Amino acid sequence: MGSRGGGHGAAAAGAAGGADPHKTEHDMPWDPEAEAVLTRVPEGFMRNLTAQRTEARAQRLGHTRITREVVEDQFASWQKHSEAVTRSMVWEAGAYELIAGAPAVVRGMIVREIEAGAKRDGLAEVSTEYVESARTRWHETGVFHVAPTRDY
DSSP states (O other): OOOOSSOSHHHHHHHHSSSOTTOOOOSSOBOHHHHHHHTTSOTTHHHHHHHHHHHHHHHHTTOSSBOHHHHHHHHHHHHHHHHTOOOOSEEOTTTGGGTTTSOHHHHHHHHHHHHHHHHHTTOSEEOHHHHHHHHHHHHHHOOOOSSOOOOO
16 A cells, blocks of 8 residues: 555545544555556645545446556546536636636536535625635545535
8 A cells, every 4th residue: 555645545534524634545556557647636635635536436336456547537537527517606706716727627526516615605606715715624624525425
């Protein structure tokens, strides 16, 4: 099992409330080629969450190890779902620009999660302050999804 400085199994445990969401431990073996693909994701919270979600999906699909193909399939799935997302709320000037630099593969999911949180919190508009608070919350807790029901 590898270790990189951010957490896979720990991210899931952190979501349940307890373990350090920034701890890195693989729950499944990773091939070096898969690790190389993963390094395209910024180190820290996002890489940890990517690895954790990749492992969860791989296990669900019956894989026993993470290969380059498994990671690339995960990215392709996220890309497909991200491209299907459109903004459904009004965004304050500058708020969308805070996430516009996120990789296209996940940008739509970021929009979806921010809007889901804003709606849950009773907001009619997504403000720059709300986007910043969501990013801070994700980094501090290791929890990205408002209601994590899928791994894509």
